[in-house]
Amino acid sequence: MPVFRFLAETSDKVAEGIQSCLSGASSYLSVPAVKKQLSNIEGVTPDNASNLVDGLIGLNTVMLSHGWEINDILERIGESRQLDLPDEQKPQLIKRLGSYLETPAIQEVARAADLAGERENFFHTVRVLTDVRPVFGDDPSEKPRAVVVNQTLKLQYFNDRSETRNIFIALNEEDLEDLRDAAIRALSEARNVKSLMDSSGLQIIQTEGE
Known part of the structure; x- marks a missing residue:
């Protein structure tokens, strides 16, 4: 929730930097590498970068494993009482999350993480x-x-x-x-x-x- 709130409140410049980073991340298909690249963006802390990548991968994994539509998940996030966002920030968060989830880097590492996670311990x-x-x-x-x-x-x-x-x-x-x-x-x-x-x-x- 904190990183979603960060996405909703951050500036367009920072949000565009995140989009650009994720869109170009297919050349280094590594979760740690993506986190490191995001943390180099001005306005994105290492914690925000790590939590954002983990959150995006988690959402993508849920979509893959449960067959849920991306719009349904995004709508639930925007309406979450835990997040408690002002109405004017909800569309911005949904739009940003949706564009990030569609990047090949997140989709591919999410599939890999889902496969790697098929272990008991x-x-x-x-x-x-x-x-x-x-x-x-x-x-x-x-x-x-x-x-x-x-x-x-x-x-x-x-x-x-x-x-x-x-x-x-x-x-x-x-x-x-x-x-x-x-x-x-x-x-x-x-x-x-x-x-x-x-x-x-x-x-x-x-x-x-x-």
Whole structure:
């Protein structure tokens, strides 16, 4: 809602700059790149740029997944009580949003984001926790005789309801080496696939942060 209010209230110069940026964005089909280009427009903050792209992609994804008409969505936004716009600003917001949603950059990255989002869980953060556990003898009042070093992999992710969940997995040093090797291999495979796509002329749309 804040970014829609920004669109309704911003000047024609800023709105035209956004339109020009989105219309020319097909040469860099990357969500982070589009956000960066928009934030270079005078009068558009990085937060506004990020929220605008996310909002446009979200609206486009809803249209694709539900088969809704763009005019119906725009009308509902303009009449939203949460937005609470003066009557004279509603047509301007609807017109601007409609023209932005029709740009190839937004349409293509929205389709890519919709496909990329067809997964149950989404990675958020990872940590490897190391702890030391003392080994006591029969008499617990005596000093520990040894220690055990443990590693625990903590994976935090979002489920399909955007709720955060955690998984804790016990690891040893060999497991950590296996994880490292798997990650290095996956990065190499990703680079090879991207190179193959480049040589075939297919563009890769980056839907997530760099």
